Amino acid sequence: MVAMVDYPYPASFLQPLPAWPVKAVCAHLTDPTLPDKDLVRHVASAVLVYYNYTGTVPCLNISQTATQSLGVTGWWYQSCTELPMPMCSNGKSDMFEDHPWDQEAFAADCQRQWGVRARFDWPLVFYGGRNITAHSNIVFSNGLLDPWSAGGVLHSPTASLVALVIPDGAHHADLRASNPSDPVSFRNVRRAELKAIREWCGHHGTSSLRNRPVSKSWLHTSI
Template sequence: MWDVAEEMKAMLVFAEHRYYGESLPFGANSFKDIRHLNFLTSEQALADFAELIKHLKQTIPGAANQPVIALGGSYGGMLAAWFRMKYPHLVVGALAASAPIWQFEDLVQCGVFMEIVTRDFQKSGPHCPESIRRSWGVIDKFAATSSGLQWLSGTLHLCSSLGDFQDVKMLKDWISETWVNLAMVDYPYECNFLQPLPAWPIKVVCQYFRDPNVSDEVLVQNLFQALNVYYNYSGQVKCLNTSETATSNLGSTGWNYQACTEIIMPFCTNGIDDMFEPHSWDLKELSDECFKQWGVRMRPSWISTLYGGRKISSHSNIIFSNGELDPWSGGGVTKNITDSLIVINIPDGAHHLDLRARNALDPETVQLARASEVKYMKQWVRDFYAFGGKAKPNNF
């Protein structure tokens, strides 16, 4: 975005989402109870951005009659797309990178996300998913005895020793989330988005899973080495903390609440088409957990009702970019819908790689994607001026 802003002589504005960072509507009480959290919705966030644009146009000299483009990645990409849908008079277009706007209800299969994660590991080592799939049963085998739990804790260099079945379940969830995160940030160069990582980190991880026929003990030792790539690439970590998977503060409390109210994304695994333990999508179980935690019930249909689900062809000027390595692409828009609802797929791209700064190690596919995105954005700006300071009509 920094590069594009300079090229287009644009002002770059980063707007903070309410309830994240310092934008706390009720200060220290913002997460106190449901009454204070009631204003944490995508709708309210979009309305904030609409008010902000109006304010900037009124207060910044020369900004009044200038076009605005919304850009975002991941949830931010969803917001960018939805913003153009809901406020087409305020933004001339949107770049929605890695935006899984269809990862809701039954718009896509619930298993597609984990299948893409598995495919990424398969590409990096033919026996990699096979070894990971086998590891779950091996963990259970050692976890069946107290001496086995102790051995597992030591071999995996865990900060807290495993004590019971619940600890083992949390361990496996933590390992699963690690593989998911690696698929998201499988970038072609060193990076520290979620953790400090080497270039193409899945390839590095899969070096430890080359031989599918090692003993159970060696498999657990290899599992530690693989996890160590993600959690200790810097070499500074003394033990592995199973309560965290990312170093950055990404606003997990606010996101957990949103995932319990409106951002209800079905995920499932079958252990055959993916490398994870079988787990069905259980809306009732999750809804009960959310009620226990927040005192709220999920609204699984609301996002589709609010933003249209797959019925978005009446909108215009949105670029949906997806990296084919990114598991979120499974819930994204990956085929052109109309001439102005455009899809750019990036074969060698992980999670919103196109939004990251230019790098000498960028694959040609992402360089081409960025050039295409800029071409469309420049066209939106030209259309804005050609049509007297407003976006080109949808039916033009």
């Protein structure tokens, strides 16, 4: 979650956090050779950066990963009906505890919470899965600091399916309001997005861009 919102300025999208919160968290985790009790204290200090950076929270609710004002309830419903995302860990090739994916349990939880059937094949049936070349006029912007970028469209399949990569960007950094601390890459990618949209508007009512050759200037553009 911290990596997801690793913005270059203070923000409160998930929780109130300082600028570059990953660095703030890691500042407490620099010495793995400390005695166990000291390690626990340092881990606690790192956790406090995410859950109580303002110092105003009397008791940590570590089961709540985002502020209530974000309204994440809608996302959990959508993950059942439109975007189920199987996730798992084994504790060996990753840094997390062993947590296998249980599709039946996920489906049962969707039924229990929302009274809906989990549609695991919906993205494939509705959008075509990874074969998206039939679509057009979409910008896929990917901040590589955001762990979600691992599932992003990082290369432009066609001229009107534009992939933009922001090496120092976190989750939808380009869609946030401009900030004096924005790196040049943020400003550049916003210009590239506007350029693409203006081109689509200019071609409205004329020949479609869908089947045109991919412009080299758009191929895996790293801003």
